[in-house]
Amino acid sequence: MGPLGLFSAVESTASAFSEAGFGGEAAGEPLFITLSGISKRYGTVTALTGLDLDIPPGSIFGIIGKSGAGKSTLLRIMSLLESPDSGQVYYGRERVDTLRGAALRERQRNMGMIFQNFNLMASRNVSGNIAYPLEIAGLHKKQIHERVEELLELVDITDKRRARLRELSGGQKQRVAIARALASSPQVLFCDEATSALDPLTTRSILSLIRELQRKLSITVVLITHQMEVIRAVCEEVAVLDGGQVAERGTVRDLFANPRSAAARELLHSGQQIGHTEGGGDE
Ligand SMILES: Nc1ncnc2c1ncn2[C@@H]1O[C@H](COP(=O)(O)OP(=O)(O)OP(=O)(O)O)[C@@H](O)[C@H]1O
Ligand SMILES: [Mg+2]
Numbered sequence: 001m002g003p004l005g006l007f008s009a010v011e012s013t014a015s016a017f018s019e020a021g022f023g024g025e026a027a028g029e030p031l032f033i034t035l036s037g038i039s040k041r042y043g044t045v046t047a048l049t050g051l052d053l054d055i056p057p058g059s060i061f062g063i064i065g066k067s068g069a070g071k072s073t074l075l076r077i078m079s080l081l082e083s084p085d086s087g088q089v090y091y092g093r094e095r096v097d098t099l100r101g102a103a104l105r106e107r108q109r110n111m112g113m114i115f116q117n118f119n120l121m122a123s124r125n126v127s128g129n130i131a132y133p134l135e136i137a138g139l140h141k142k143q144i145h146e147r148v149e150e151l152l153e154l155v156d157i158t159d160k161r162r163a164r165l166r167e168l169s170g171g172q173k174q175r176v177a178i179a180r181a182l183a184s185s186p187q188v189l190f191c192d193e194a195t196s197a198l199d200p201l202t203t204r205s206i207l208s209l210i211r212e213l214q215r216k217l218s219i220t221v222v223l224i225t226h227q228m229e230v231i232r233a234v235c236e237e238v239a240v241l242d243g244g245q246v247a248e249r250g251t252v253r254d255l256f257a258n259p260r261s262a263a264a265r266e267l268l269h270s271g272q273q274i275g276h277t278e279g280g281g282d283e
Contacts, residue, residue, distance in 0.1 A: 029092075029187070030188075030220045031092070031110070031220050032054070032056075032057045032092050033091060033220070033222075035054070035074075035077070035078065035088075036087055036088045036089075036090070037051070037088070038053075038074070038077060038084045038086070038087035039051070039085050040070075040077065040082070046244055053246055053249070056236075056237060058219070059214070059236045060234050062237070063075070063241055064224075064226065064231050064240055064267060065240060065241030065242055065247075065267075066226060069244070069263075073244075074241065077089060078190070083097055084097060110187050110188070111189070111190060112183075112184075112186040112189045113181055116197050118173045118174060120177060122165050126160050127148050127162065129165070129176055130151050130179045130183060134148070134184070151179040151182060151183060154213070154216075160172060170202060171198055171205060171206055185217075188220040189221045191210065191221065193226070194210075194223070195207060204233070223235060226267075228256075228268055228271035232256060235252050237251055238255055240261055241263075242261065247263040248261040
């Protein structure tokens with residue numbers, strides 16, 4: 001069985017969510033992100049240099065490259081956490097890299113982000129972490145409670161609603177982080193090495209959740225990884241980053257069948273398999 005085999009079990013859960021009334025989640029049109037001529041330096045280090053990339057809306061787009069290739073820098077610029085030294089970022093037709101203040105915060109509410117190390121708050125329990133962005137947004141207590149319950153169900157972790165973080169496995173923590181990232185119904189979810197700290201089985205269960213959520217909510221997912229197998233498991237299209245530029249870009253199928261760049265060939269040869277054992281992971 002190939003690495004995609006596990007996703008058959010996921011389809012049935014997705015339809016269960018529709019029946020549970022999560023159908024109205026989608027936040028309007030999926031976001032079309034375009035980057036044009038992006039350069040970024042840190043002192044003498046050139047992180048990105050004249051990078052052009054457009055991210056197809058409503059899909060899972062992969063960005064792969066070896067350590068130091070510029071992936072996280074690109075993600076911070078794409079998600080408006082950092083400004084490029086030169087070049088432009090567009091969401092749809094709107095130029096967004098120049099936004100500041102309230103207009104920037106408004107845009108940032110439209111995106112969710114998850115990381116390798118989860119970035120959760122140890123002082124809050126599971127529900128408290130998921131509630132945090134809703135509190136910041138000024139929702140009423142009752143609205144927050146209802147939304148948190150929806151999100152707990154969406155990421156399948158309702159039984160842990162009052163658990164402390166130290167009582168959770170890595171996979172469960174990432175589920176909490178995903179729920180928090182989706183709290184304000186973003187149009188795009190950015191994932192920076194979201195499965196890199198997880199074992200193979202848990203990686204598969206988190207990837208299948210991301211895939212299920214992308215379909216369910218019709219969001220755009222940008223997934224950064226250094227693992228080819230992660231790309232193969234969930235992405236439709238992929239860009240290979242090398243030395244702060246796009247070395248190659250295309251469908252995942254083409255990349256695996258016929259890698260054109262030296263960077264892609266290198267990543268393919270060094271690639272490890274995600275475990276092929278059946279089961280859900282997480283525990
Ligand atoms: N805040 C920073 N200050 C100084 N240098 C930085 C900073 N952020 C990134 N860099 C440098 O920019 C280059 C690209 O870094 P980046 O973190 O984007 O790579 P990456 O592809 O995400 O790598 P990894 O796979 O290890 O996470 C590296 O040489 C890095 O050292
Ligand atoms: Mg990185």
